[in-house]
Every structure is written in C-alpha cells, then in structure tokens.
Amino acid sequence: MDLKALRYAPTHEWAYLEGGIATVGISKFAVDQLSDLIMIDLPAVGTKLTAGKDFGQVESVKSVSDLYAPVSGEVVEVNQAVAQNVQLLSEDAYDKGWLIKVKIEGTSLPSELMDDTAYQKKVAEESH
Amino acid sequence: MAAGELLRTPLHAWHQAHGGRMVDFAGWSMPVQYTSIVEEHRTVRQSVGLFDISHMGRLTFFGSGALDWIQRVTTNDVARLTDNQIQYSLMPNERGGMIDDLLVYRQPFAFIVVCNASNRDNVLAQFERYPVQAEAKLADRTLDTAMIAVQGPAALDIVQPLFNQPLGSVGYYHLTMGRLLGDADAVISRTGYTGEDGFELIVGAAQAERVWEALLESGQERGIRPCGLGARDTLRFEAAMPLYGHELSDTINPFEAGVGWAVKLAKGEFVGREALRSLKANPGRKRVGLRLEGKRIAREGYVVRFDGREVGRVTSGTFSPALDQSLAMALVAPDAAPEGGSWIVDVRGHEVPATVVPLPFYRRTETHT
Structure with a gap:
C-alpha cells in the first residue's frame, strides 16, 4: 500500500481505493493519541455504511471513541486479527492494522477527504 | 477556562520538554501520561514511578488555635495525632455532604492540610467560615512549593540516598523533615495514592526540578519512569481508594464511600456532625x-x-x-x-x-x- 495514496477524514480515518474496494483504517496519529487500546467494535460483513456516520467504536483506557466512515458502501471484509487483538493497531496502523474493506458507492472516494499533504499539515497543527 | 489561564506547576517546563501529554485538570496544566498509562502503571507496581502532584493544595497552619481550627471543620480526630503523624480526613458541610477529602499532617510546630486541587478554594472558604478564637494562621503554600510522589516497591531505595534523615524507620502515614541534595528543605511523608509503598515529598518550588531530576537519576537502574495522572487514576482505582467527585462528593456520604472510619462522631462538636450521625444510621x-x-x-x-x-x-x-x-x-x-x-x-x-x-x-x- 502506497501511504501517500491514502485519503483521510478530519476524524483521522483513512481510506485507500483499489478496484472499487476501499480499505479503511485509522491513522497512526490517532492510534498514538488514543494509546493503551483495549478493544474495538467493528461492523459485520454486509453492513451498509454512510460517509460521515459512525461504523464502530475503539476503546482505550482513557476513553471510547466513535469511528466514522470515510466512504459510503457495503462492508465486504473485516480484519478479524484486529477485532480480536486491537494491539495490532499500535504496531502497524496501515498494512496489518486495516479495519474493514468497503465496496464503495460510485467510482471514487469522496472529494472532501484530505490527501496526505493536507492531513500531515492538520496533524502537525493538532500536535501543538 | 482558556488554555493560557491554566496554572502551571514548577515542573511544567520539564513535562513539556519530556513528552508529557498536557491536559487541563482542575484548572492546572498537568501531564496525563508520557508514554502509556499501562506502562507507567506497571512500572509503579513492579519498581518505582515519579509523579508531579504539585497541583494538590498545601495549606500550612500555625498558632495555638490551629488544632481546634482543623478539628472543627474535619471529621477525623486531630487530637489523636502525634507529632509527625498523618491522618486521612474529610471536610463536610453542614448537611453532611463532602467538601473534600484531606490528609492532615501534624508537625511539632505546625499542621499541613493537603487537599484536592479542584477543591482548594472551597476548603479555604470553609476554614474562613469557621474561624477560631485562639491565635491561628493559615498560609496557602500551594504555589510556592512543589509536591512529588515516589511510588513503588523500590521507592525507599531511590529516595534514601538523596536525603539526610533515615526514611526506612518512617512508618506508614508518618512524616519526617530534613534536606534533599544537601540543601533543599523537604517534608517527606510515607503516603501515596497508588496502593504501593512510597513517599510524598514537599519541597520549595525553586528546588523542584533539581530534586525531580536527581530522583530520576537515582532510580535509573531500577527503571524509574515519570508517570502522569492517567496512571495515578488507574493505580488508585485498583487499590479502591476513593476519588473525590467519583466515589465521594457533596451527594455521596462517607459511609456510602467506605470511609466512614474517618468520621469520629465522639470527638466533640464539629461542622456537619449531626447530619453525619443520621447518615451513619441510614447510609443509603x-x-x-x-x-x-x-x-x-x-x-x-x-x-x-x-x-x-x-x-x-x-x-x-x-x-x-x-x-x-x-x-x-x-x-x-x-x-x-x-x-x-x-x-x-x-x-x-x-x-x-x-x-x-x-x-x-x-x-x-x-x-x-
């Protein structure tokens, strides 16, 4: 996966589109901010997602955070390894740590999603 | 409160320079964690951790009326304290609701009351509402001192080499006075909020960073870590120590909270006594x-x-x-x-x-x- 090709929601979820299927995860920055992850709730295969609506929750020692869908579509695959061991996200938020695969509506990712440059700029601002 | 208005402890710059994730806690900018709450927690259980708790209120009392003054507005029996002993106590209002929970230190010529950061103003106001006749002075030393907790099974081994008085003989809920690093006056108590052995050190604000760094160096071989308020909370939680605002509050009485033992109804008159007597009979x-x-x-x-x-x-x-x-x-x-x-x-x-x-x-x- 070319990390530069990821597109990001302002709520720190990422999407990577290939052949009509979007792989969705949360950014390393978000994982680091959450820290001490305990568990994650992910939707079942077949669930219909709407961009901007929550599709699951991730729980850390400190808090529970909703996950927001960066794309609309239908869940076609869930990363069971992460569902069973959320610590995988701390090791690798991208290749091993993807969350779900979504058959998207339409042919492209929503234009509101940020490219890598815009997202890194936002993260730099939030770190201060 | 805007970020610029938050109070800062004497160690604030150190926290920022060492990866402390700063949050607003009771009007103070405090580190919630440096690396991971779980790692910091485990370090305290297995070895030793260092906490900046300078946000806690530190009130010093002098004069012949000091004992009666504290006795009147707290629930535990201050007269039972011997010199250099400490007690857990509670400050009730007239209805038996809790204003705060406290530690009362008795020193040969003074008392220190340590209260929660979030309640310092209310605690001060309650002392002012119930003055005593005899001579007594209250000095709020919160801003010109620092307080550092050293907690964990290795705590004694890392504090002792820096201190000029024996610490091993200081019992649980007792204190001693002496000097750290040769010249830094310190009050050291064998207290804590983690369920482990440990000490809490009160030093002048100007000495705080030097003492903090010396403690880190002293504990280096034992794997000491600076720990944030996140681990402080999970540690006190496992030890089932009440946290004001959660297990104890204006509407959660001491008998519900499991700290009814700190209410000494027989010690004589004090604020909230009759209300607490009723609550004890029917805690809810x-x-x-x-x-x-x-x-x-x-x-x-x-x-x-x-x-x-x-x-x-x-x-x-x-x-x-x-x-x-x-x-x-x-x-x-x-x-x-x-x-x-x-x-x-x-x-x-x-x-x-x-x-x-x-x-x-x-x-x-x-x-x-």
Whole structure:
C-alpha cells in the first residue's frame, strides 16, 4: 500500500481505493493519541455504511471513541486479527492494522477527504 | 477556562520538554501520561514511578488555635495525632455532604492540610467560615512549593540516598523533615495514592526540578519512569481508594464511600456532625466492586442492574493493568445482594454480565514498617 495514496477524514480515518474496494483504517496519529487500546467494535460483513456516520467504536483506557466512515458502501471484509487483538493497531496502523474493506458507492472516494499533504499539515497543527 | 489561564506547576517546563501529554485538570496544566498509562502503571507496581502532584493544595497552619481550627471543620480526630503523624480526613458541610477529602499532617510546630486541587478554594472558604478564637494562621503554600510522589516497591531505595534523615524507620502515614541534595528543605511523608509503598515529598518550588531530576537519576537502574495522572487514576482505582467527585462528593456520604472510619462522631462538636450521625444510621447506598465479562470498560455513570432492576451507577471503571480484567466500582442500593442474582452493567447498550468482587481489587503482598 502506497501511504501517500491514502485519503483521510478530519476524524483521522483513512481510506485507500483499489478496484472499487476501499480499505479503511485509522491513522497512526490517532492510534498514538488514543494509546493503551483495549478493544474495538467493528461492523459485520454486509453492513451498509454512510460517509460521515459512525461504523464502530475503539476503546482505550482513557476513553471510547466513535469511528466514522470515510466512504459510503457495503462492508465486504473485516480484519478479524484486529477485532480480536486491537494491539495490532499500535504496531502497524496501515498494512496489518486495516479495519474493514468497503465496496464503495460510485467510482471514487469522496472529494472532501484530505490527501496526505493536507492531513500531515492538520496533524502537525493538532500536535501543538 | 482558556488554555493560557491554566496554572502551571514548577515542573511544567520539564513535562513539556519530556513528552508529557498536557491536559487541563482542575484548572492546572498537568501531564496525563508520557508514554502509556499501562506502562507507567506497571512500572509503579513492579519498581518505582515519579509523579508531579504539585497541583494538590498545601495549606500550612500555625498558632495555638490551629488544632481546634482543623478539628472543627474535619471529621477525623486531630487530637489523636502525634507529632509527625498523618491522618486521612474529610471536610463536610453542614448537611453532611463532602467538601473534600484531606490528609492532615501534624508537625511539632505546625499542621499541613493537603487537599484536592479542584477543591482548594472551597476548603479555604470553609476554614474562613469557621474561624477560631485562639491565635491561628493559615498560609496557602500551594504555589510556592512543589509536591512529588515516589511510588513503588523500590521507592525507599531511590529516595534514601538523596536525603539526610533515615526514611526506612518512617512508618506508614508518618512524616519526617530534613534536606534533599544537601540543601533543599523537604517534608517527606510515607503516603501515596497508588496502593504501593512510597513517599510524598514537599519541597520549595525553586528546588523542584533539581530534586525531580536527581530522583530520576537515582532510580535509573531500577527503571524509574515519570508517570502522569492517567496512571495515578488507574493505580488508585485498583487499590479502591476513593476519588473525590467519583466515589465521594457533596451527594455521596462517607459511609456510602467506605470511609466512614474517618468520621469520629465522639470527638466533640464539629461542622456537619449531626447530619453525619443520621447518615451513619441510614447510609443509603453501598459501594461494591464489579468484575465485568469481556474487555469493555464500565465508565462513570453507567447503569448497574441486579436481577433486571436498576440498583445504581458506576462511579469509576477501567481495564485493570495488574489484573488484566475489566473492573468497576459502583454505588448500589443496599438490598442488592452480592451473592445470588445476576449483575449487569449497561455499557452503552451492551448488557455486560458482572460479578461482585471484594475491594480493594489489588493489594500489595509485601508489608513494610
């Protein structure tokens, strides 16, 4: 996966589109901010997602955070390894740590999603 | 309160320079963690951790009326304290609601009252509301001193080399005075909020960073870590120590909170005594420990059900790093029996089965002097 090709929601979820299927995860920055992850709730295969609506929750020692869908579509695959061991996200938020695969509506990712440059700029601002 | 207005401890610059994740806590900019709450927590249980607790209120009392003054507005019996002894106490209002919980230190010529940061103004106001006739002076030393907690089984080994008085002979809830690093006056108490052995050090604000760094160096071989308020909370939680605003408050009385032992109704007249006498006879709810199935955390305010009936709410909950379980404390109706019947915590719509377990969840195995 070319990390530069990821597109990001302002709520720190990422999407990577290939052949009509979007792989969705949360950014390393978000994982680091959450820290001490305990568990994650992910939707079942077949669930219909709407961009901007929550599709699951991730729980850390400190808090529970909703996950927001960066794309609309239908869940076609869930990363069971992460569902069973959320610590995988701390090791690798991208290749091993993807969350779900979504058959998207339409042919492209929503234009509101940020490219890598815009997202890194936002993260730099939030770190201060 | 805007970020620019937050109070800063004398160690604030150090925290920022060393990766402390700063948050607003009771009007103070404090580190919630440096690396990971769980790692910091485990370091304290296994070795030793260092906490900046300078946000805690430190009030010093002088004069012949000091004892009576503190006696009048707190629940424990100050007259029972010997020199260099410390007691846990409570400050009630007239209705028996809790303004704060406190530590009262008795020194040969003074008393120190340590209170929660969030309640310092209310504690000061209560002292002013009930003055004594005899001569007594109160000095709020919170801003010109620092307070550092050194907690964990290795605490004695790392503080002693820096201090000019013996610490091993200082008993639990006792204090001593002396000098750190040759010239830094310090009050050192064998107290803490983690369930481990440890010390709390009060030093002048100007000495804080030097003392902090010397402690880190002294503990380097033992794997000492600076720890934030996140680990402080999970540690006190496992030890089932009440946290004001969660297990104890204006509307949660000491008998419900399990600290009724700190209310000495027979010590003589004090503010709130009659109200507390009634509450003791009929405390209302009781505090229980719950172990939840699975990993979901029962957080403050979540509803607790017993045999399908709502019986109370969670006051604190976390995923215990020492026990590797989801645990919670809850205040529940007195008729909810621990055995038999089924306990459920409603975790955001998930009905999670739970079991009543004894408090504290964690108790250290070693005993100390």
